[in-house]
Structures are given as structure tokens and as C-alpha cells.
Amino acid sequence: MQVQFLPGAFVGTKVIAVVGPTASGKSALAVRLARQFNGEMISADSRQVYRGLNIGSGKITKREMKGVPHYLLDVANPKRPSFTVAQYQKLAKLALENIIQRKKTPIVCGGTGFYINALRDNLILPPIAPNPKLRQQLDRLDDRQLYLKLKRLDPKRAGNIDPYNRRRLIRAIEITTMLGRVPSLVIKGNPSVKGSPWHWLMLGIKLSPEELRKKIDARLKFRINHGLIAEVRRLHRNGVSWKRLDELGLEYRYVAKFLRQQKHPLEMAFLERQLSTVIWHYAKRQMTWFKRDKTIQWVENYREAERLTMVFLRKSGKIIKIGKGL
């Protein structure tokens, strides 16, 4: 019996998330769910938010969307490193509310675990914007000095921070420094979580390491043969600096290096191998992030995802079944 859901047939405070490592097939599965369960997509990908990063970021194409609306794609300018989790949280929340209001099922799909958590757990992100001047100043200090400084300003935070990670050290100091002026906002130490007003079904795509590696390599090959290099070249011509491309990581970082060095075409093989392992590293980092989240239910195929979704939506939701016999 075919089960379908009529538009507006259930009221949702429910949202579905599809997570998993890169190249695991999240988008395809999520779109399929969206079509079956009257959903709309919210991307949770820190690179797909940028305009012009398409092939390299694996952004879904118009065609692959199959008519399902997608949010949080192409919302930022790649030239500037302005986009952050905080920004994402804000925009995604708006999109989420909008979708829910229209009685659709929001499906959050992406591989940026931090973004998903920020949205889902309503992380309280300190209301302190990055301060470039202060950062520049702090950047002159070495790790040890930064650590000691933080320890003086906010011993609690110093207690649980990674003392060698200067990027985070700097941000922590930035927060306490700015926070000092606003006593009412003292969330020093380890800030927290507000909790979500919605119910979440967390679906994770499970793949064996071997399978995943194969998919990564196949996809990479495809990208290289279908305009990846040209995309990066174009981005640079349009004003995205080499430095910025480097920050963007993976494909953008290594293809940019490749282009800059003007290497022989033979070096292409080297580029491909290099990218393959770097992307693999990334996938592993994603896995260690998702592994920690015990609320994720791991599925191996669409059927399992579909089943869980059905159960999830049915719980206290109004569902209309349309069987053959109806």
C-alpha cells in the first residue's frame, strides 16, 4: 500500500535532519523524503551558503531539487569571510519557522555538524561579533601568552579550552573582553543551550569506510572532469583572493594551489590524490562529530529512513493515509 501525506495534513512542530559525512548521499535521500512527506529543505553546509561555490561544494542542482524548495543556499558572498554559525543560526531559524508556518515539513540536510547543532539546540552564541582589530592585536601573542591572558580574564573558560588552538583562544578572549562591559550578559565559562522548541528526527546515513572512500573518489573524479578547475579559476577572476580560496578548504584550497603553481597538466594526478586524502580526512572528522550525537538514528537505505520518518510524523501528528483502496 502506498502511503502519502497530503499537504497540510499534519501540523508540525517536527523537523527532520539528514546528516552524514560528505559524499554519503544525503541530498538525494533528503529530497526523496521531502517529496514523499511534503517537505522543504534547509541546507546545513558551511560552504554551500556561498554564491558561486557549486561544483566544489557539491551544491545540489536545480534539476536534482526536483521541485523541492531549498533554503540557505547562496546566501553569502564568498569574497568575504563574513558568514559564521551565528549568521547561519539566525537565517536557518527564520527559514524553519517559515516552513512550519506553511504547514510543511522542514528537512535540515547537511554535513556541517556545528551548524546543525546551533540550529537544533538553540545554542546561545555569545552576542559578540568578531572584532578584527582586537584579533589582529591578539594575533601578535604566542599561544602561551594567549592562554595566560585568557586564564586571567576568564579562568573557567581557560579550564576547558584547548590551550594550543590559538583561533579559539583568540575568540574566547574576544568574548570576555567585550563581555566585560555588559555585566548582564555574563555567560562566561561555558555557555549553554536553550533547547529546541521543535521535535527532531535525526537521521544519519551509515556507510562502511570502504564504501565511503569509494564514493568520495568517484565523486571527486567526476567533479574534476566536469568543471571543478574552471569554477575555481572563475571564482578567483571574480575577485575571490587566493587567500580566501585557501580558507574555503578542500577543493577550493587545493585547486587554488594547483592553479597558482602553474604546474604541468601531469600534476593533475597529484592533485587528485591529494584531494582524495584530504576529503577523506574531512569525512572522518565529520564522523567523529556525528558519532557523539546519540540521538542520531543511523540508516542504511531509503526504506529505513522512510520507516522512521513515518513513525516520527505519525506520533501525535495528523496523517492521512491514501491507500489503493481509498
Place this chain on the structure above:
RNA sequence: GGUGCGGUGGUGAAGUGGUAACACAGCGGUCUGCAAAACCGCAAUACGCGGGUUCGAUUCCCGCCCGCACCU
């Protein structure tokens, strides 16, 4: 055939008469405004083979094997 140089963990590459750096790859992990980023930890059945010198050899000597270069 001769001469020279070299053979160190999966790969690259240091080094020492008292059993061996480092980098990469591998594996594990952190994560509250750059998160495809940044950062941390672990393991390694590693000194070509056989002799000799020595208290002790990966390090010195001899022979052999293999690679590279040059010579005939």
C-alpha cells in the same frame, strides 16, 4: 666488467659505537561566531643479507644482493 653513491617503520627522510628524529599516510579524538576551518593524541613487529672487530653495531671492516650514476 670497473668506479662511486645509496639501501632505516606503508612512503619520504634524519642520525648515532650503547637498539633510532621528523614529515606524510594510518588510527583515535576535541569542538558554543572563521567549523570543508583550527587543534590534540596514538601506534608503529623500520636500520638489505651473511660474516668479522667490539663488553656492545643500525653506526666500523669484509663479502654478497639490490638500486642509481658514471666509466670501459
